[in-house]
Amino acid sequence: MEKLIWLIPILPLLGFFIIGLGASKLSKGLAGVVGCATILIAFALSLGLAGPVFASGKLEQTLFNWVSSGAWTVDFGFLVDPLSLIMMLVITGVGALIHIYSIGYMHDDERHNYFFAYLNLFVFFMLILVMSNNYLLLFAGWEGVGLCSYLLIGFWFKVDEYNEAAKKAFVMNRIGDLGFLLGLFLILVNFGTLNYDGVFDSTVLSQIPVGTLTAITLLFIVGAAGKSAQIPLYTWLPDAMAGPTPVSALIHAATMVTAGIYLTIRSHALFDLAPISMEVLTYLGLATSIFAATIGLKQNDIKKVLAYSTVSQLGLMFFALGMGAYVAAFFHLVTHAFFKALLFLGAGSVIHGLGGEQDIRKMGALRKVLPITYIVFLIGTLAIAGIPPFAGFVSKDQILLAAYEKSPLLFALGVFASLLTVFYMFRMFFLVFYGQNRVNHDTLHHAHESPLSMTLPLGILAGLSVVGGILNWPSLMGGGDWLQHTLSGVLGTSEGAEHAHSISASTEWILMAIVVALVVVVIGLAYSIYVNRNTVPVEDEAEAGFGRVLSHKYFVDELYASLFVKPTQAISEWFGRIVDPKILDGAINGIGQSILTMGSVLKNIQQGAVGLYLFVFAVGIIILLALQILF
Numbered sequence: 068m069e070k071l072i073w074l075i076p077i078l079p080l081l082g083f084f085i086i087g088l089g090a091s092k093l094s095k096g097l098a099g100v101v102g103c104a105t106i107l108i109a110f111a112l113s114l115g116l117a118g119p120v121f122a123s124g125k126l127e128q129t130l131f132n133w134v135s136s137g138a139w140t141v142d143f144g145f146l147v148d149p150l151s152l153i154m155m156l157v158i159t160g161v162g163a164l165i166h167i168y169s170i171g172y173m174h175d176d177e178r179h180n181y182f183f184a185y186l187n188l189f190v191f192f193m194l195i196l197v198m199s200n201n202y203l204l205l206f207a208g209w210e211g212v213g214l215c216s217y218l219l220i221g222f223w224f225k226v227d228e229y230n231e232a233a234k235k236a237f238v239m240n241r242i243g244d245l246g247f248l249l250g251l252f253l254i255l256v257n258f259g260t261l262n263y264d265g266v267f268d269s270t271v272l273s274q275i276p277v278g279t280l281t282a283i284t285l286l287f288i289v290g291a292a293g294k295s296a297q298i299p300l301y302t303w304l305p306d307a308m309a310g311p312t313p314v315s316a317l318i319h320a321a322t323m324v325t326a327g328i329y330l331t332i333r334s335h336a337l338f339d340l341a342p343i344s345m346e347v348l349t350y351l352g353l354a355t356s357i358f359a360a361t362i363g364l365k366q367n368d369i370k371k372v373l374a375y376s377t378v379s380q381l382g383l384m385f386f387a388l389g390m391g392a393y394v395a396a397f398f399h400l401v402t403h404a405f406f407k408a409l410l411f412l413g414a415g416s417v418i419h420g421l422g423g424e425q426d427i428r429k430m431g432a433l434r435k436v437l438p439i440t441y442i443v444f445l446i447g448t449l450a451i452a453g454i455p456p457f458a459g460f461v462s463k464d465q466i467l468l469a470a471y472e473k474s475p476l477l478f479a480l481g482v483f484a485s486l487l488t489v490f491y492m493f494r495m496f497f498l499v500f501y502g503q504n505r506v507n508h509d510t511l512h513h514a515h516e517s518p519l520s521m522t523l524p525l526g527i528l529a530g531l532s533v534v535g536g537i538l539n540w541p542s543l544m545g546g547g548d549w550l551q552h553t554l555s556g557v558l559g560t561s562e563g564a565e566h567a568h569s570i571s572a573s574t575e576w577i578l579m580a581i582v583v584a585l586v587v588v589v590i591g592l593a594y595s596i597y598v599n600r601n602t603v604p605v606e607d608e609a610e611a612g613f614g615r616v617l618s619h620k621y622f623v624d625e626l627y628a629s630l631f632v633k634p635t636q637a638i639s640e641w642f643g644r645i646v647d648p649k650i651l652d653g654a655i656n657g658i659g660q661s662i663l664t665m666g667s668v669l670k671n672i673q674q675g676a677v678g679l680y681l682f683v684f685a686v687g688i689i690i691l692l693a694l695q696i697l698f
Contacts, residue, residue: 068112068115068116068118068119069116069119069126069128070128071112071115072116072126072128072145072147072198073128073130073145074109074112075109075112075113075155075159075194075198076109076191076194076195076198077191078105078106078108078109078112079105079106079109079187079188079190079191079194080187080188080191081105082101082102082104082105082106082183082184082187083184083185083187083188083191085101086098086101086102086180086181086183086184086187087181087184087188089180090180090181090184091180093180095174095179095180098179098180098183098184099166099169099170099179099183101183102166102169102183102184102186102187103163103166103167103170105187106159106162106163106166106187106190107159107163109159109190109194110156110159110160110162110163113152113155113156113159114156116147116152116155117152117156120147120148120149120152121149121553124148124149124556125146125147125148125149125556126146126147126148127144127145127146127147127200128144128145128147129142129143129144129145129200130142130143130144130145131143133203133204134203138259139255139259139260141201141203141204141261141262142200142201142262143204144199144200144201144204145198145199145200146198146199146200146263147198148556148557149553149554149556149557150329150332150333150397150554150557151197151198153397153401153550153553154197154325154329155194155197155198157321157322157400157401157404158190158193158194158197158321158322159190159194161317161321161322161404161405161408161528162186162190162193162317162321162322164408164524164527164528165186165313165316165317165321165408165412165524166183166186166313167520167523167524168313168316168412168415168520168521168524168525169182169183169186169311169313170520171419171517171518171519171520171521172311172312172313172415172419172517172521173311173313176311178222181222182219182222182311185215185218185219185222186219186313186317188211188215188218189211189212189215189216189219189317189318189322189323191211192207192208192211192212192214192215193208193212193322193323193326194208195207195208195211196208196209196211196212196326196329197329200262200263200264201261201262201263202251202254202261202262202263202266203251203261205330205333206247206248206251209244209247209290209294209326209330210244212294212318212322212323212326213237213240213241213244213294215318216236216237216240216307216318216323217233217234217236217237218233219310219311219314219318220232220233220236220307220309220310220314221233221234221309221310222310222311222314223309223310223311226309228309229309229310231306232303232306232307232308232309232310233309233310235302235303235306236303236304236306236307238303239293239300239302239303240293240294240300240303241293242289242293242300243289243290243291243292243293243294243300244290244293244294245289246286246287246288246289246290246293247286247287247289247290247291247293247330248290249286250282250283250284250286250287250289250290253279253282253283253286254266254283257275257279257283258271258275263333266336266337267336267337269336272336272337272340275340277340277341280337280340280341280344281341281343281344283337283341284334284337284338284341284344285341285343285344285347287330287331287334287337287344288331288344288347288348288351290327290330291326291327291328291330291331291385292327292351293327294323294324294326294327294330295324295325295326295327295328295381295384295385296324296355296377296378296381297327297351297352297355297378297381297382297385298351298354298355298358299623301355301359301378302623302624302627304319304324304374304377304378305371305374305375305378305620307319307374308368308370308371308373308374312370312411312412312414312415312418313412313415315370315373315374315411315415316407316408316411316412316415317408319374319377319411320373320377320403320404320407320408320410320411321403321404321407321408322404324377324381325381325384325400325403325404327381327385328381328384328385328388328396328397328400329400331348331385331388332388332393332396332397332558335393335558335559336559338388339391345388345389345390345391346389347389348385348386348388348389349385349386349389349390349473349477350389351382351385351389352381352382352383352384352385352386352387352388352389353382353386353477353480353481353484354382355378355379355381355382355385356379356380356381356382356383356385356386356481356484357379357382357480357483357484357487358382358621359375359376359378359379359382360375360376360379360484360487360488360491361487361617362375362617362620362621363375363376363379363487363488363491364487364490364491364494364617365604365610365614365617365618366491366618367426367427367428367604367607368425368426368427369414369417369418369425369426369427369430369495369499370411370414370418370425372427372491372492372495373407373410373411373414375491376407376410376451376488376491376492377407379484379487379488380399380403380407380451380488382484383399383463383466383481383484383485384396384399384400384403384466386466386470386477386481387399387465387466387469390469390470390473390477391469392465392466392469393554393558394465394539394550394551394554394558395462395465395466395468395469396466397550397554398461398462398465398538398539398550399459399462399463399465399466401462401535401538402450402458402459402461402462402532402535402536402538403451403459403462405450405458405528405531405532405535406446406447406450406451406457406458406459406528406532406535407447407451408528409443409444409446409447409450409525409528409529409531409532410444410447410448410451412521412524412525412528413440413443413444413447413525414444415521416437416439416440416516416517416521416522416525417430417433417437417440417444417499419517419521420433420436420437420440420514420515420516420517421506421510421514422510422513422514424506424507424510427495427498427499427604428498428505428603428604429505429506429507430498430499430500430505430506431498431499431500431501431502431503431504431505431506431603432500432501432502432503432504433499433500433504433506433514434500434501436511436514436515436516437500437514437516437517438516439516439517439522439525439526440516440517440522440525441500442529443522443525443526443528443529444496444499444500445496445500446529446532446533447528447529447532448492448493448495448496450532450533450535451488451492452488452489452492452493452586452590453485453489453582453583453586454583454586454587455583456533456536457532457533457536458531458532458533458534458535458536459532459536460536460583461536461539461540461541462536462539463485464541464579464582465539465541466481467481467482467485467578467582468570468575468578471570471578472569472570478578482582482585485582485586486585486586486589489586489589489590489593490589490592490593493589493590493593493594493597494593494596494597497593497594497597497598498597498603498604501597501598502597502598502601502603503601505603537549538550539551543572543575543576607619
C-alpha cells in the first residue's frame, strides 16, 4: 500500500483527462461512471493506508527532484500522517458522494461531461494540497483549487452574473494568495528550505526571531483568510453560490474552504511561537463567526443562508485555532464537512424538486412532498445546531469548552454565535418544510422527490452527521478521545493533553447543559415565529431599520465597490482615454513620425544629381579649411 501513495492523486487527474479530452464523445453515463470510479478507488486506497499510517505515525514518498537551485532543492514528495490521511478520507469520501449525487443533479445539463472533468481536477489539486511534504507543492495545490473554483463557480458562463461571481472569487483569493506567497518567501530566506522537516525542526525554530515568525504567520493568516473566507476576504463565498449546488457542497463546504484551517494546523509549530498571530486568529475568527451569523438571519435564498452559515462555522474553527485548540478545530472541520455537505445537497434536492426555485419565501409545507429530503435536512439542521448526540454537538462543545478555559467572555461570545446559527438554520428549515404551502401551483404540480442517485448520498451523509461525533467522543461522556490521541504525534502533544482541562467534570456538564438548553429555547422561538404564527419574511425592499442592513449584508459589497472597484475602474478608464492613446501611443507614433520625416529629408540629398554632390563636396572642403585656420 505504501508504494501506491502516488496513485491516490493521479487517479482523479487521469479521470480529468479521460473525461475532458473525450467530453464530446463519451456518453453522460460513462463520464459519470469514470468520474465517480476514480474518486471511489482513491478513497479505497486512502482507507488502505490507515493501518500503516496509524501504526508507524507517518509514511513518506518522494517521486522526483522537482526544483533545484544551487544548494536549495525541493522534491515532489508526499507526506501521509494522521492529519493528512483524515483530510484525504474526507476529500475522497465526501467527494465521491458528491460525484454520485451529481449524476442525478446534472443529468440534463448540456455540459455534463465537462462538469465531471472539473470536479475530478479539483479533487486532484485538493489531494496535492494536503498530501504534500513541502510548502511549494502545497502552494501548487492551493493555486490549483483556486483555478477549479473559478471554473466551477462560472460553470454556467452564459449568465453574466455567474461570470462576475467567478471573477470575484478568483480576485479575492489572489489577494490572500499573495499574502501566503510572501510568507513562503520569508520562510525560504530565513530557513533556507520549504520542506516541512526543515521548517519545523525545533533546533532551527529556536534560532528564528519571534518577530520573523510573527510576520510569517500573519502572512499565512492573510492567505488562510482568503481561502477560508474570513473578514475582510469573505465576500466571494456567498456569491460563489452561483455555481451548481454540488459545487457548493464540495468546494465551499467540505474541502476547499477548509484549506486555510489545514494550513494553520500543519504550521502549528510556527503559530505556537507567535502569540500575536494566535490572538489575531482568535478575534478574527470570533468576529467573522458573529458577523456572518447575523447576516444569515435575514437571507432568503436557501443557498445564501447556507453560505453565510459556512463563513460563520469557519470563523468558529479559526476561533479554536487561535486558542490553541487544534484538535477541536480539526474535529469541527470534519463534522462540518459531513453536515454542511448534507445541507447543501439537501438544498439541491429541494431546488431540483421545485424546478430551480431557491427563495424560501416561496416554499413551505414541503415535508410531505419531499419526505426523504425533509428527514435528511432535519438531521443536518440538528447537527449544525449542536443537539446531542449529533456530530456538531460534540465538536462545537469542545470549541466552546476551550473558550471557557481561556475566558468566560470568549465562551459567552462563542455561545452567542452558535445560538445565532441555531435560529437562522431553523428559520430556514421551518419556512421550507412547515407552515403554509407558498409554492407556485404549476411548480407544486411537478414537484417530486429526487432520484436514488441523489438520495443515497444524502442518506450516507445523514448517517455520518449522526455518528460522526464518535471520532472524538470525550472521555467525560464515555468516549475515548480518539482524534486527540491520533493527532498527538502530529501536533507534538502528549496524548489527551488538550483534554486535560483545568475545570472540573461537574462544571463541564453544567456548561454543556446550559448550552443545550439555550439551543432548545432558540429552536422553540423559531418554531413559535415561523410555524405557530406562520410568519413569512417580507420582500427585501420592505425591510427597514437594522433588518435592512442585515438583508443587504451590512452593505459590505457596496463599500468595497466604492473603495476599490469604482476607483479602479475610473483609473482604468482614464488610462484608456488619456494615457494609452495620447501619451503612450502619442510617444510611439511621434518617434515613428520623426523617423519618417528625417528619412524624407535625407532622401532628397541622395537623388543622383552630380551638381548637388559637387556643391556639398565644395562646402565640406570650405568648412574643413575654416576649422583648420581657426583652430
